[in-house]
């Protein structure tokens with residue numbers, strides 16, 4: 111049987127998941143009633159199993175009424191492990207890198223914000 115990955119001691123709190131937290135939106139989390147192991151990788155998980163598990167977790171997120179709140183929480187912390195808000199940790203890193211690039215571009219002198227539409 112696969113065992114959960116033991117994260118560095120400094121980030122153990124990151125294994126908390128919405129179902130474990132007590133904030134204003136956490137009580138509506140769809141993952142409160144789902145399999146605990148679905149959202150975090152066990153150690154030495156084969157790639158195919160990881161992809162399958164992550165897709166199953168994302169299906170739970172897709173029907174979650176607080177997905178956007180959860181996603182933004184995970185991005186702002188940032189949460190380094192697990193599926194949060196329908197995104198894997200790797201997908202959140204990509205979004206954060208894009209946000210940092212956009213912020214850096216906006217802070218450059220002479221940068222104008224493009225009109226929407």
Ligand code: SF4
Pocket residue numbers: 128129139140141142170171172174175176177178180181193194195196
């Ligand atoms: S979006 Fe996913 S991880 Fe976040 S609270 Fe909902 S089901 Fe849980």
